[in-house]
Amino acid sequence: MERFFPVIRALGMLLALFSLALLVPLVAAHFLRDGAETAYDLAFFVTFSSGVALWYITRRHKRELNVRDGFLLVALSWSTLPFFAAIPLYTQLDVSFSHAYFEAVSGLTATGATALPDIDDLPLSINLWRCLIIWLGGMGLIVLAVAILPMLGIGGRQMFKAEIPSPMKDTKLTPRITQTAKGLWMVYVSITTVCGLAYYWAGMSGFDALCHAFSTVSLGGFSTHTSGFAYWNSPLIEGVAIAFMLIAGMNFSTHYVALASGDLRTYLRDPEILWFLGVIAVSVLGITFYLWYFHVYESSTLTLRHVAFNLIAIATTAGFSSVDYSLWPFFAPLWILFLCSFVSCSGSTGGGVKMMRAVLLYKQVYRELLRAMHPSAVHPVKLGGHSVPDNMLFAVLAFSFIYMVSLVVLTLALSFSGMEILTAFSAAVASLNNTGPGLGAQVGPMGDYSTLSLPQAWICTFAMLLGRLEIFTLLVVLTPAFWKK
Secondary structure: OHHHHHHHHHHHHHHHHHHHHOHHHHHHHHHHOOOOOOOOHHHHHHHHHHHHHHHHHOOOOOOOOOHHHHHHHHHHHHHHHHHHHOHHHHHHOOOOHHHHHHHHHHHHOOOOOOOOOOHHHOOHHHHHHHHHHHHHHHHOHHHHHHHHHHHHOOOOHHHHHHHOOHHHOOOOOOOOHHHHHHHHHHHHHHHHHHHHHHHHHHOOOHHHHHHHHHHHHOOOOOOOOOOHHHHOOOHHHHHHHHHHHHHHOOOHHHHHHHHHHOOOOHHHHOHHHHHHHHHHHHHHHHHHHHHHHOOOOOOHHHHHHHHHHHHHHHHOOOOOOOOOHHHOOOHHHHHHHHHOOOOOOOOOOOOOOOHHHHHHHHHHHHHHHHHHHOOOOOOOOEEOOEEOOHHHHHHHHHHHHHHHHHHHHHHHHHHHOOOOHHHHHHHHHHHHOOOOOOOHHHHOOOOOOOOOOHHHHHHHHHHHHHHHOOOHHHHHHHOHHHHOO
């Protein structure tokens, strides 16, 4: 057990740092006098004291974290931090701790599936806390910690490699991993600031603009209103959301390099972005024509508006909604839900398989078709003009397999718990891809997850953690071989 003390020491520091985030809603509650003034006092004290206690007990165990430590720290962080983030929700609101933990996990994993039915009636500081944790979770608290913990005596290379999506694991934007994390966060903060100002300019209040900027750039989906973007019914506000959801759906490494070099051609050299924008554009036009053919809306312009916003929101895993698209002809919402499984780019704040893996999987399948016709020919798989090594292709195939297995198992588990099969399937997809809304009245775009039974809530909670940690990071820690010396 002592060999894991450096991990516990790092976790203690993360908890102490995370407790500082609770000061934001604490100050806001006292300033606004919204009835939640005492909700954060206990949460701050418990979180900070727990972090300090873990650090103090293991303070003498200092060493660079290895690969195994990195996996364990990431898994512990993403499962432990929501426990403390849920304390204000549990003490202030009339919800079970299971649903409060569900809400906190949904926030920190940037899923946006809410277990709270009446968002408009919540204290403003609670809504601020929900959107703040979804923003922190969007880029990843681990990446933030990588920028800070080295100054406290903990190296962050393995933490960073365990947290970021696998296509980025062996790339460094700057010579030092700490500089990389800081650079990504500078880009993240800058885009969030511009997004908030744009929302304010488009007609949101200052508070709504701040919260929705947090939720948009993180591709999280929490809103300050039960009806979401239908509350404003504004094409201008929806247009701002579309622009920043597309930006957040791209690789933040590409944003960083483009801004640092001042060369916008960087985006053209990213092999994912053209696929990302192309799939979305074709889908928007196709579903618009599909709904127009069935006369769902009275005009083609209104059809294009609703399709563009809701499709992009789900495809990028932001999870916002402006209409109940589950009432559209069935193919449309089913296609939209399918898109959330792979559209977001690697290195973005979105969930799912990621576009890079989907492209590699498609190219590998195409290569096998060519091999069937020409067994002696050499057909290398290329991405961005470079040949992709077989070990990366094997990793993509393995991930795709375990992703499908996870989706089937989660669907069967929810169905076994008594959930109707379509609702179970869509909830499993939405949770595993960190999207938020599924299909049907219970978990659809105009519904919420508050009616889930406790077993169903815990299944979806596990699915959100599994998806946020890209399956393997969590499964590795759960294998017996991981705990052997």
